[in-house]
Structures are given as C-alpha cells and as structure tokens.
Amino acid sequence: MKKGSSSLVMMLILVLVLSACSSSGGNSAEGGKGEKIKLTFSVWGDVNSGADEVKLAEEFNAAHPDIEVKFEPIPSEGYGTKLTTSLAAGQAPDVFLVGEGDYYKYVDKGVIEPLDDYLSKDTSFNLDIFQKDLIENMKIDGKQYYLPKDFNPLALWYNKRMFDEAGIPYPTDEWTWDDMIATAQKLTKKDGNKYTQFGFNAGKWEYPIYTYLWDYGTDIASEDGTTAEGYMNSEKTIAAMDQYVSWSKGDNRVSPTPLDSETLGGDSSMFMTDKLAMMITGRWIKGDLDKSDVQYGSALIPKNTDGTRSSIIASAGWAVNAAGKNKEAAYELVKWLSGTDAQKLRSANGKVLPATVKELDEVKAKEVADKPVIEMMDYAKKPITMRSANGPVFVEEFTKALEKMLLGKQDVKGALDEAAKNVDSKIK
Numbered sequence: 001m002k003k004g005s006s007s008l009v010m011m012l013i014l015v016l017v018l019s020a021c022s023s024s025g026g027n028s029a030e031g032g033k034g035e036k037i038k039l040t041f042s043v044w045g046d047v048n049s050g051a052d053e054v055k056l057a058e059e060f061n062a063a064h065p066d067i068e069v070k071f072e073p074i075p076s077e078g079y080g081t082k083l084t085t086s087l088a089a090g091q092a093p094d095v096f097l098v099g100e101g102d103y104y105k106y107v108d109k110g111v112i113e114p115l116d117d118y119l120s121k122d123t124s125f126n127l128d129i130f131q132k133d134l135i136e137n138m139k140i141d142g143k144q145y146y147l148p149k150d151f152n153p154l155a156l157w158y159n160k161r162m163f164d165e166a167g168i169p170y171p172t173d174e175w176t177w178d179d180m181i182a183t184a185q186k187l188t189k190k191d192g193n194k195y196t197q198f199g200f201n202a203g204k205w206e207y208p209i210y211t212y213l214w215d216y217g218t219d220i221a222s223e224d225g226t227t228a229e230g231y232m233n234s235e236k237t238i239a240a241m242d243q244y245v246s247w248s249k250g251d252n253r254v255s256p257t258p259l260d261s262e263t264l265g266g267d268s269s270m271f272m273t274d275k276l277a278m279m280i281t282g283r284w285i286k287g288d289l290d291k292s293d294v295q296y297g298s299a300l301i302p303k304n305t306d307g308t309r310s311s312i313i314a315s316a317g318w319a320v321n322a323a324g325k326n327k328e329a330a331y332e333l334v335k336w337l338s339g340t341d342a343q344k345l346r347s348a349n350g351k352v353l354p355a356t357v358k359e360l361d362e363v364k365a366k367e368v369a370d371k372p373v374i375e376m377m378d379y380a381k382k383p384i385t386m387r388s389a390n391g392p393v394f395v396e397e398f399t400k401a402l403e404k405m406l407l408g409k410q411d412v413k414g415a416l417d418e419a420a421k422n423v424d425s426k427i428k
Contacts, residue, residue: 036065036066037329039070041095042072042093042095043073047071047073050071056336056337057069059336060336094324095320095321105392113320114144125335129339129356130356131360134315145317147318148338152314153282154208154281155300164295166186172299176303186199197276198270198276201256201261201270202248204403206399207312208281210312211310212244213237217304219231221387225387225390227424227427242412267279271294274294299372311380315355353374
C-alpha cells in the first residue's frame, strides 16, 4: 500500500473512532468525557417554599463541576399522584422526597433504590450523625431506602389569647385527655344556636386519632399490618371512637364538624383567628403561625389516666429513583440534601427540626417555647403506614368509616365492622 493511501486509511479510522466516542458520550446519563451528568430532584411545594432546596442545589453544583442539578418542585396538592404517575411512565426525578406515610408504599412498588451498597463503600459518610429513630424508620425489611430531610413530632398547640380571655391556665404535662376535653368545653362558645368558637379540633386527620387510640390501649391494625378484624372493630376501638366522635356531635360538642371546618377555612385558619383553642399537629404549622398575630404555645399531647402518652414523628426522606441512569451521582445528591449543612440551613428558618444529633442538641439547648414538641419524640410510635405495605388499605377504609361516623351516616360499630371486613378482604 502506498504511503498516501495508508495515511488516508488512518485518517478515516481516526474519524470513525472519534465519531463513535462522540456518539457514546453524547448521552448525559452516561456522564461521558466533557459532559456533565444531569440530575433533577423534587419536593412538594413551590420554588418559594423550597428556597432552601434552591440554595442547596446551587451549592451542590458549585462543589460538583461534573454534575448539574436542577430543582423541580411539584405542587403540594397532588404531589403523590404526579410522582406515582411519573414513576410509572419512567419520567420521575432522579431524587425525590417521600413522606413517612408512603415509605412502605413506594418500596413495595420497587421504585426506590436501596442505599446500603452505596453507604458501605462510602467512608466519608456515617449514618451515626442522624437521630437513630429516624434512620430506623427509614429502613424497610432491614434495608436503608431513605435519608432524612427533617422531622416534626406531633404536639398539642394552644391559643394563648383564648385561654387568657377565659381566665383558664395553660395546658400542663399532667393533663389527661379528660382534662383537655373538660377545658375544651369551657372554651367552646355559642351565640344562640350558632357556635362562634371551639375548644378542640377532633377532625378527620388520622394521626391525632391514632395517639388517642394508642393511649386507650388499642389500634386499627395488628402490629404486622395483616389483620383489621379484632383491631379496627375491637370493643376498645369502638368505645374510644364513640367518645371521639361525640366531641363534634350533639349540644355539648367541643369540636367543629367537618362542615364547620370547611366553612371556616380549616383548623389552622380557625386557630389563627381565635376560633379554635387547641389542636394536635406538627411543628410545620409554626411557619404560618409566626406570620399571623396569634399568640400560641405548645404542650405535650395529653396522656391517658394510666399514664400512657403517645405521639407520631412525621418525617420526610430523600429517595433515589431505582430506574435512574445516574444512581451514583444521585446518591451523592441525597447525601448533600441530608447532610449537616442542609440540616442547619432548614432548621434556621424555625419550621422544622434538624434530623442530625448534634444540630438537634443545639436546638434543644436554646429552645423554650417549643420544647414540648421536641420532648414528644420520646413518646413516638409507628402508625400502620410505617409498619406494613398494607398501610394505605387500612387508612383508606378507616377514613371512609370515620367520615360516615362524623356525618351521622352510620353508627360507630357498624362503620368499623364494615371497614375491618373490607380491609381484610382487600389484603387477602
């Protein structure tokens, strides 16, 4: 072969090789040479409410020149539906936020990447920085699927102005549920046949109801989440729910009905406008309360007469999309979003508690007004959605039964018997 022909052949081969390299490296999912790996992550809310995540994304990009992260929040209303749809369509973000009530559900669907292999190879990151209970709650069947964003224990929140105007002492650590309802009766007012304010909100949200049932010595499900019969409709549950429903029915009610709540804008709005004296909720409410002129305090959730006291830790965990093309990079992002700096940033705005041990200890040392909220951590238990993949079935049927009871469409026993039967039938 002539020298010129050989050179031409070599040039053609070089062009083909370069072309092949360019072709394989053009997919950002592969992170080819000169190409940035592109990741997206989502939370519920909007860009304004997710200002901390925007800042964290910017800082992550600056620290990782080979990765480009884009924050894409999803509106809170419909977040779960949109996330589930995008996961099914293969279009979900690389990293997304999951609430504690859905931990099991998404793992059961096989859409969450286990983090154990990544953690075992990573000598720069240790789970010991986090609150032990939070990390344990984010394990499913012994595997670590989530890393914490933040958490909020449930507590009793009370309107100081309403207590002061009535000349009633604030809630104490010794309060029982009976004490709270007796006080709620004094704080409930009527103008003729029309209620103008209520003492307590015995609403449809299941978490406060769980704490009451647990204190009463009962639950809506077996511990392993396989059976409703004998739990959701046990004599104790029926008796406890009969009492709970009575708080929003009859001439001596202390709680708004579902219709009252809807008309008056919900418990938060009623609380901030001095129409509701007490409610059980999480610390996330603090952000809205601080923007209003309401004078509020927090207290331990009341206990039963035998001393039993219960709460729930509402939390949110970062998850890596199991179908993502850049899971190593996504793991790095999850670490960043869960790490110490991220915990400090979010807790600084006062809305959430840091999930890391050191940072929470610092909050404890200076916290006064919301100290009872932190103390409720010691009484936290797992609701059915954190114990079993069947959790959503229990919640769905229990919620239906509760609506029937509160609206007077069915008596307590009949509604719970029907719900228990439906749960067990669906599980089987």
